[in-house]
Amino acid sequence: MSAVTPLLITTGEPAGIGPELVLMLAAEGRLGADVVAVGDPTMLAERAARLGLEVEIVVAGRGEPAAHGAHLAVMPVVLRAPSTPGVCDPANAAYVIETLALGVRECLAGRAGGIVTAPISKAAIVEGGYPGFTGHTEWLRDACGVDEVVMLLATECALHAQAPDWRASRDLRVALASTHLPLREVADAITFEGLTRVAHILARDLTRQFGIACPRIAVCGLNPHAGEGGHLGREEIDTIIPAIEHLRGEGLDVRGPYPADTLFTPRHLAEVDAVLAMYHDQGLSVLKYAGFGQAANITLGLPLVRTSVDHGTALDLAGKGVASAESLAVAVSLARRLSARAKVPLS
Ligand SMILES: NC(=O)c1ccc[n+]([C@@H]2O[C@H](COP(=O)([O-])OP(=O)(O)OC[C@H]3O[C@@H](n4cnc5c(N)ncnc54)[C@H](O)[C@@H]3O)[C@@H](O)[C@H]2O)c1
Numbered sequence: 190m191s192a193v194t195p196l197l198i199t200t201g202e203p204a205g206i207g208p209e210l211v212l213m214l215a216a217e218g219r220l221g222a223d224v225v226a227v228g229d230p231t232m233l234a235e236r237a238a239r240l241g242l243e244v245e246i247v248v249a250g251r252g253e254p255a256a257h258g259a260h261l262a263v264m265p266v267v268l269r270a271p272s273t274p275g276v277c278d279p280a281n282a283a284y285v286i287e288t289l290a291l292g293v294r295e296c297l298a299g300r301a302g303g304i305v306t307a308p309i310s311k312a313a314i315v316e317g318g319y320p321g322f323t324g325h326t327e328w329l330r331d332a333c334g335v336d337e338v339v340m341l342l343a344t345e346c347a348l349h350a351q352a353p354d355w356r357a358s359r360d361l362r363v364a365l366a367s368t369h370l371p372l373r374e375v376a377d378a379i380t381f382e383g384l385t386r387v388a389h390i391l392a393r394d395l396t397r398q399f400g401i402a403c404p405r406i407a408v409c410g411l412n413p414h415a416g417e418g419g420h421l422g423r424e425e426i427d428t429i430i431p432a433i434e435h436l437r438g439e440g441l442d443v444r445g446p447y448p449a450d451t452l453f454t455p456r457h458l459a460e461v462d463a464v465l466a467m468y469h470d471q472g473l474s475v476l477k478y479a480g481f482g483q484a485a486n487i488t489l490g491l492p493l494v495r496t497s498v499d500h501g502t503a504l505d506l507a508g509k510g511v512a513s514a515e516s517l518a519v520a521v522s523l524a525r526r527l528s529a530r531a532k533v534p535l536s
Pocket residue numbers: 206306307308309310311312325497498499500501502503504505506511512513514
């Protein structure tokens with residue numbers, strides 16, 4: 190492995206598009222010498238051959254790549270079962286989890302500068318023996334032993350905090366107050382304590398990771414028209430407004446709750462640095478409409494840098510070499526930037 194602190198890419202669900210996206214970027218020389226993949230070297234070599242990608246797979250720490258040609262350094266984790274593109278096998282759940290555990294271990298030991306995660310199948314992991322698994326975000330929270338994390342997705346321009354024109358574009362930063370849970374359970378998951386914890390992490394990391402001195406956060410209502418004065422739901426009155434008032438009392442610039450259907454319009458977005466949506470599809474549908482394929486997912490609140498793609502395993506495209514690797518490229522470059530920033534001591 191190079192003397193530079195590596196950035197790890199976990200290659201994700203082996204039947205999904207993750208492995209080939211990593212290989213595509215490697216073949217194009219777009220990964221950077223600091224990037225080390227985590228996954229099964231044999232599977233990666235087979236996938237490269239299947240797609241006609243000329244990438245030499247080099248087991249990290251075991252020899253140097255050939256002098257010329259594209260190569261991919263890989264920290265090896267061995268598949269539990271052969272993998273066919275497009276067909277998840279729950280037998281490989283333990284493999285996927287092992288890649289993530291290795292990434293966390295390397296970061297927490299200071300041997301890696303961050304993790305970029307390629308997509309996984311939550312269903313395959315649950316069916317493979319991890320019943321409570323709901324996503325990287327929650328798994329990383331537990332693996333790192335923190336109480337709360339925040340899922341933030343941002344389109345590319347908005348990732349560059351000081352880009353002067355991002356608000357004039359369709360670029361967005363959207364954080365979620367609740368993540369992977371059935372819609373039926375969302376209202377109960379929105380609590381005063383949870384909202385204040387999420388807002389604290391979001392505000393702190395918009396400053397710490399994105400350099401925004403006094404972040405302005407717009408909060409979505411949960412119900413249509415932010416509850417219509419209590420006639421269309423009481424969560425705004427009972428929970429969201431008290432949480433916003435509490436946060437404002439602490440000096441944070443947290444505004445709302447705004448009706449979510451019109452908050453994501455240019456005039457409103459122009460006045461804030463991030464939107465806090467109450468649930469997954471309230472925020473991510475808008476973000477993916479605005480910038481699918483050019484956005485990244487960042488987990489805030491972890492003691493390590495973690496970014497990810499804005500898409501899933503795309504089993505319909507796996508093994509065909511037609512999926513876009515652009516979001517992965519965005520996630521890698523963001524992780525590199527956040528990792529460099531994390532080395533600067535924080536107050
Ligand atoms: N970061 C992650 O690990 C992550 C993120 C989202 C979804 N997922 C998982 O992925 C699986 C499938 O989820 P889904 O169907 O909701 O979303 P998906 O993103 O996999 O697919 C949705 C649509 O987008 C297309 N698409 C996805 N990625 C693309 C790419 N790079 N280039 C071109 N088109 C692309 C797919 O072909 C499909 O039509 C689920 O198991 C879900 O949990 C994982």
